Amino acid sequence: MSPHRARxxxxxxxxxxxxxxxxQRGAMSALCVLAGIILACLLLPWLSPYDYYTPHLxxxxxxxxxxxxxxxxxxxxxxxxxxxxxxxxxxxxxxxxAASLVSVxxxxxxxxxxGYAGGLIxxxxxxxxxxxxxxxxxxxxxxxxxxxxxxxxxxxxxxxAVSWLDIARIVxxxxxxxxxxxxxEAARVAGVRGIRMIERHIVPNLIGIVVVYATLTIPTxxxxxxxxxFLGLGVQSPLASLGSMVADGASEMQSHPHLLIVPAAFLxxxxxxxxxxxxxLRDALDxxxx
Numbered sequence: 511m512s513p514h515r516a517r518x519x520x521x522x523x524x525x526x527x528x529x530x531x532x533x534q535r536g537a538m539s540a541l542c543v544l545a546g547i548i549l550a551c552l553l554l555p556w557l558s559p560y561d562y563y564t565p566h567l568x569x570x571x572x573x574x575x576x577x578x579x580x581x582x583x584x585x586x587x588x589x590x591x592x593x594x595x596x597x598x599x600x601x602x603x604x605x606x607x608a609a610s611l612v613s614v615x616x617x618x619x620x621x622x623x624x625g626y627a628g629g630l631i632x633x634x635x636x637x638x639x640x641x642x643x644x645x646x647x648x649x650x651x652x653x654x655x656x657x658x659x660x661x662x663x664x665x666x667x668x669x670x671a672v673s674w675l676d677i678a679r680i681v682x683x684x685x686x687x688x689x690x691x692x693x694x695e696a697a698r699v700a701g702v703r704g705i706r707m708i709e710r711h712i713v714p715n716l717i718g719i720v721v722v723y724a725t726l727t728i729p730t731x732x733x734x735x736x737x738x739x740f741l742g743l744g745v746q747s748p749l750a751s752l753g754s755m756v757a758d759g760a761s762e763m764q765s766h767p768h769l770l771i772v773p774a775a776f777l778x779x780x781x782x783x784x785x786x787x788x789x790x791l792r793d794a795l796d797x798x799x800x
Contacts, residue, residue: 527718530794537790540783547780551599560590562597563748573768583768585758595773598752601745603780606732609669613731614724616670617677618716622708624678625685636682639675647672651743660746669734677723684719685712718795725788729781736777752777 531537555562559579566588574583582591624635651668658664688694689712697711736753738744740760745751750758752773759770 527794531790534790534793536786537794540786540790543779543783544787547599547776547783548603551596551603554596555593555600558590558593560593562589562594562750565589573766582772583766585769586762586766591769591772594750594755595752595776598750598755598773599776599780601749601751602732602735602753602777605665605669605735605751606728609666609673609731609735610724610727612666612670613674613727614677614720617674618681618713618720620674621678621681621683622685622712622716625682626689626708626712628686628689632682636679639678642672643675645672648741648743651738655743660743662745662749665735665738665744668738669731673727673731673734677720677727680719680723681716684716688712688715722788722792722795725784725791729784732777732781732784752780 566584569580569584569588570586572580572584572588574581580590580592582595585591585594620635620639624632627635647668650671651664654664654668694707694711697707702710732752735744735751736756739751739753740757742757745754747754755773756770756777759766759773762769
């Protein structure tokens with residue numbers, strides 16, 4: 511455990527971080543916005559009498575109206591736009607959270623192992639990271655689509671294949687610094703080696719930066735998914751993500767602008783909120799960088 515953690519204790523460290531985070535209005539406002547969106551996308555589709563896939567030909571591309579309960583209007587097939595957007599938020603947030611979790615797990619394991627091992631093992635592992643960096647993202651996704659079809663799980667594979675590279679480099683750099691610290695040397699003298707050293711002394715002291723980076727990775731992953739859906743390589747109808755809804759709304763922008771404005775507003779709110787929350791967590795977990 512690092513000297514700072516040793517002095518304050520793990521519980522006290524997190525209590526102080528929570529207090530510092532609570533004092534930041536921007537981060538707390540972002541957290542409230544995210545909580546509201548998550549709550550809405552979980553409850554509103556369940557409470558609404560409409561589903562996300564059944565067309566209503568008598569209500570094609572209607573604007574916002576209270577009659578019939580279509581508060582945000584309908585899409586070109588007459589489906590309730592509010593329910594569609596809530597389902598889009600579910601899928602975009604689900605992909606963002608799941609892919610970010612996978613990328614963090616792979617990146618932390620890879621970076622910590624490379625940094626702790628050092629020498630030729632470190633060089634070989636990081637050269638593989640450099641090779642993966644050079645793989646073009648969009649052609650890679652197109653190849654996967656051709657080989658396996660347009661399945662939702664391919665989005666996780668495609669995004670997961672590239673999103674862990676940055677955190678692996680960051681964790682590796684932090685590990686190179688941590689393994690020279692006194693508490694690691696003391697553990698080594700006590701006989702702690704290999705995976706036990708990484709699990710008990712390296713990774714616990716990376717939690718702060720990992721939490722911050724995970725929070726900032728989520729909007730990046732959501733933008734990746736939105737980009738793929740905008741190109742027609744992401745979520746397929748009748749399901750919809752915010753990216754695919756923005757793509758559909760762009761083609762109707764002049765005649766029915768609400769089809770673009772509504773999903774784009776939710777997408778922007780989610781991305782900005784995660785970015786503000788990530789900045790707040792960075793300042794709360796490491797106040798010396800403020």
